[in-house]
Amino acid sequence: MTGRGEIHVFPVPGLPEVTEGFDLGGAVAANVDLQAGDVVAISQKVVSKSEGRLVRLATVEPGARASGLAERLGKDPRLVELILGESRSVIREDSDRGILITETVHGLVCANSGVDSSNLPETDAALLLPEDPDESARRIRRQIASSCGVRTAVIVSDSLGRAWRLGQAEVAIGCAGIAPLEDWRGRTDSSGRELSATVIATADQVAAAADLARNKTSRTPAVLIRGLAHRVTEGHGPGCASQLRPAAEDLFR
Amino acid sequence: MTGRGEIHVFPVPGLPEVTEGFDLGGAVAANVDLQAGDVVAISQKVVSKSEGRLVRLATVEPGARASGLAERLGKDPRLVELILGESRSVIREDSDRGILITETVHGLVCANSGVDSSNLPETDAALLLPEDPDESARRIRRQIASSCGVRTAVIVSDSLGRAWRLGQAEVAIGCAGIAPLEDWRGRTDSSGRELSATVIATADQVAAAADLARNKTSRTPAVLIRGLAHRVTEGHGPGCASQLRPAAEDLFR
Numbered sequence: 145m146t147g148r149g150e151i152h153v154f155p156v157p158g159l160p161e162v163t164e165g166f167d168l169g170g171a172v173a174a175n176v177d178l179q180a181g182d183v184v185a186i187s188q189k190v191v192s193k194s195e196g197r198l199v200r201l202a203t204v205e206p207g208a209r210a211s212g213l214a215e216r217l218g219k220d221p222r223l224v225e226l227i228l229g230e231s232r233s234v235i236r237e238d239s240d241r242g243i244l245i246t247e248t249v250h251g252l253v254c255a256n257s258g259v260d261s262s263n264l265p266e267t268d269a270a271l272l273l274p275e276d277p278d279e280s281a282r283r284i285r286r287q288i289a290s291s292c293g294v295r296t297a298v299i300v301s302d303s304l305g306r307a308w309r310l311g312q313a314e315v316a317i318g319c320a321g322i323a324p325l326e327d328w329r330g331r332t333d334s335s336g337r338e339l340s341a342t343v344i345a346t347a348d349q350v351a352a353a354a355d356l357a358r359n360k361t362s363r364t365p366a367v368l369i370r371g372l373a374h375r376v377t378e379g380h381g382p383g384c385a386s387q388l389r390p391a392a393e394d395l396f397r
Numbered sequence: 398m399t400g401r402g403e404i405h406v407f408p409v410p411g412l413p414e415v416t417e418g419f420d421l422g423g424a425v426a427a428n429v430d431l432q433a434g435d436v437v438a439i440s441q442k443v444v445s446k447s448e449g450r451l452v453r454l455a456t457v458e459p460g461a462r463a464s465g466l467a468e469r470l471g472k473d474p475r476l477v478e479l480i481l482g483e484s485r486s487v488i489r490e491d492s493d494r495g496i497l498i499t500e501t502v503h504g505l506v507c508a509n510s511g512v513d514s515s516n517l518p519e520t521d522a523a524l525l526l527p528e529d530p531d532e533s534a535r536r537i538r539r540q541i542a543s544s545c546g547v548r549t550a551v552i553v554s555d556s557l558g559r560a561w562r563l564g565q566a567e568v569a570i571g572c573a574g575i576a577p578l579e580d581w582r583g584r585t586d587s588s589g590r591e592l593s594a595t596v597i598a599t600a601d602q603v604a605a606a607a608d609l610a611r612n613k614t615s616r617t618p619a620v621l622i623r624g625l626a627h628r629v630t631e632g633h634g635p636g637c638a639s640q641l642r643p644a645a646e647d648l649f650r
Contacts (some may be wrong), residue, residue, distance in 0.1 A: 149407065151406040152404070153403065307647070325564045348603035356603065
């Protein structure tokens with residue numbers, strides 16, 4: 145295992161407002177000088193926009209369950225219908241904050257199935273998560289390789305709330321070219337002692353690092369992380385689906 | 398709010414094996430050229446060691462509750478006694494993995510009250526978390542200022558497991574000179590639209606970024622993060638205690 149050293153994190157400049165069909169990987173490759181081993185973290189919002197995941201609320205017909213929940217939560221029933229549609233189950237109802245904590249169709253646990261109805265140019269619309277964030281990451285990775293021939297890793301990130309802790313932190317919801325988890329179990333340190341670090345959520349940590357460089361008041365949805373070339377793999381890898389704790393093993397459902 | 402830009406993350410070299418009474422802040426200041434606005438992230442282990450939080454298991458007398466739990470978990474009852482002693486409550490018992498998820502005396506929710514019995518030079522010993530990680534951060538911050546006169550922020554970090562997601566990620570358990578949470582609610586972006594980002598767990602994200610630069614097989618417990626000067630405050634700030642979700646408001650107890 146090679147040592148680690150300096151990490152540079154910087155935003156990719158010059159990305160325009162993203163609409164459906166936009167070549168995100170190509171735009172990143174055009175706006176920054178990518179090096180082999182770079183990791184590109186892209187926020188879920190622009191990925192969803194490029195994939196046409198925008199839904200006009202006027203097209204949504206709320207069912208009985210959504211209407212009932214919406215009343216309890218003080219939310220638009222059409223939004224609740226979308227949230228339910230993007231979920232496998234509702235884990236908690238938080239009427240105080242007007243949110244549903246759900247397990248999404250992907251197996252992610254987060255607020256409101258990641259459905260976002262704020263900060264959109266379109267009024268009365270909502271943005272769903274990508275249908276398959278790992279496939280999104282793979283596609284963008286291929287776009288980058290096609291554009292400039294450089295091997296990178298791509299992370300699709302989103303800001304999620306956490307149990308027990310206030311605030312949201314950026315985590316990886318999709319990835320390609322990097323393993324989301326690093327397994328340090330059984331390894332020894334330089335003195336031969338077994339390391340206590342177990343399985344490290346590397347992709348999540350990269351997503352968090354990327355967010356530190358992001359300027360929230362202007363468009364910097366894509367961020368470059370340089371210095372993790374030893375983590376970038378030839379193959380796409382197992383994706384972020386592999387880091388979700390199976391419901392049967394999860395003590396917090 | 399000033400924009401964000403490039404972030405540099407690099408390990409502080411040259412720190413020796415830390416023992417009780419060690420001047421961590423002074424050592425960091427001596428081993429790296431600190432600049433105003435630098436953030437220093439230090440892993441909890443060396444902070445605990447410097448504070449004499451090492452306990453010889455031979456000195457621990459397990460009570461009845463600890464003995465009973467230890468049998469179910471397949472753990473050393475003296476270790477369980479320490480875990481219980483460092484906790485306010487047991488939230489979950491995971492006999493499969495032999496861990497107790499507890500709320501620590503600080504209000505942190507984590508495995509085994511953060512008590513660590515691996516990777517120690519001393520056999521048959523365990524390392525407790527710092528008694529007050531925010532005070533630890535303040536102390537180290539003062540040590541740095543005394544040594545070199547530079548204003549920094551200090552984060553005491555630890556690798557914690559998460560609900561719903563596999564693996565552990567580094568988070569901030571103590572901090573000084575940086576607010577753990579950034580409140581973006583109600584702010585607008587460059588087009589005047591209200592931002593959807595709510596409260597960002599900045600200190601946790603910094604801890605995660607720091608861990609990416611850390612070399613786990615050799616001694617790099619302290620990591621410098623440069624580029625966040627706009628986040629470093631004159632005062633110590635509210636500390637990480639302010640980012641713990643109060644039990645009464647937490648849906649996952």
